[in-house]
Amino acid sequence: MKQVAIIIPSHNEAENVPLIYQAVQTAFADIDGYAPLFWYINDGSTDTTLSAVQTLQTTDPDVHYIDFSRSFGKEAGMYAGLSTAKADLYVIMDADLQDPPSMLPEMIQNIESGYEMVGAARVDRTGEPWLRSFFSNMFYKLINRISQTQIVPGARDFRVMTPKVVAAILDMSERNRFSKGIFGWVGFKTKYLPYANVERQHGETSWSFTSLFRYSIDGIIDFSDAPLTFVSWLGGISAVLSLFALIFIIIRAAIFGDPTAGWPSMVSIFLFIGGLQLLAIGVLGRYIGRIYLEVKHRPIYIAREIK
Known part of the structure; x- marks a missing residue:
């Protein structure tokens, strides 16, 4: 069985930890020849996220975790998971189930057909505040106009990658990370699968409008002069x-x-x-x-x- 590292950055996602675990297991029931290897990254959670992961670990030896000393952010969580896990394929997905695990069979099938990275891109933002959607769309238009690194509108961090792609991403060891830009910058044969927006299952997002605005400014500075x-x-x-x-x-x-x-x-x-x-x-x-x-x-x- 080939192992697929499922990297899940988690910040105050105690209720979603077992749900994303079960959803991924259900998705892999339809994937022959592959088994999931879970890597939860506890990004300074103040709830019982770590305890929820440890509970899963008692029943499944393929569940692992990285417990941060404090909150370093999602970007650091993704980097930590990619640099620590060892597997045949790598998957990044959010713990809140807004990245549908049901897409994994098709994504891995595309990897087998020759693609080196397969991502997911939202085709709508139903359920999201209109102001956030407006500025998000403006951000994609602006950065694709002023930067040589193109980012697919609506692209998520949710994606499947080969070890060759992950090695290239880890070679970019910059501290100020904007992964959407990094994914586009490294190149490789890439495909994006469209999907309709999915609302989070439990809890509240830690991404406020202000933090998203700062993140977009960081992306522009990191990938455009x-x-x-x-x-x-x-x-x-x-x-x-x-x-x-x-x-x-x-x-x-x-x-x-x-x-x-x-x-x-x-x-x-x-x-x-x-x-x-x-x-x-x-x-x-x-x-x-x-x-x-x-x-x-x-x-x-x-x-x-x-x-």
Whole structure:
């Protein structure tokens, strides 16, 4: 039997742990020649997620876990699972059952037919707040326009990968990780299967609108230098406009005089130029901040226990 590592990052998913386990087992009943090897990554949960995994472990020796010393985030959880598990195929999926395990037979069948990575992409966002859906769609359009790394709209982290793909992903050991971009950057023969949105079974998502917005900004910075190009052009345009404004002010003062000594015009120009400078410094700061975090070479995660 070939082993398939099922990597499940989990943060406060105590109720969903046994449900995703059973759903995956049911899916593998329709997959000949493959057996699941479960790897739960407990990402600093404050509920009984770890206890739920340990309960499963007492009845199934193919259940394993990595217990983080604190919450390092889903990206670190995926990296930890991929770097620790040893298997013939690798699967990443969420614990909340929004990634349908029933798709696994078709995904693995596509791997057997020659694909090296098979992912899932949502074709709708039914049940999701409209504002989140709107900004998510805008994000995919924006990043695919400004980045050379293309990301399939609606693509999930849910996917099946061969060891060759996983090795390439692990070679990208950057601390600030945006896996959707990494999956696209490594290439390989890839296929995405469409599916309708599935709402989570229990609990509440730890992804707020603010955290998703920050995550999207990280993705743009990690896979595009377009913001730097934008502020460079903006600086050049503002310099040209300022020059024209200066010429206009000089001509006006020479012809009509300047009873107010020119302070309104100067204040406006100073505020305009100052605002552009702060914008440029802010964008540069984001990139420099990423460099600062990378050169520290801190570990992507710290495990309290691997079992």
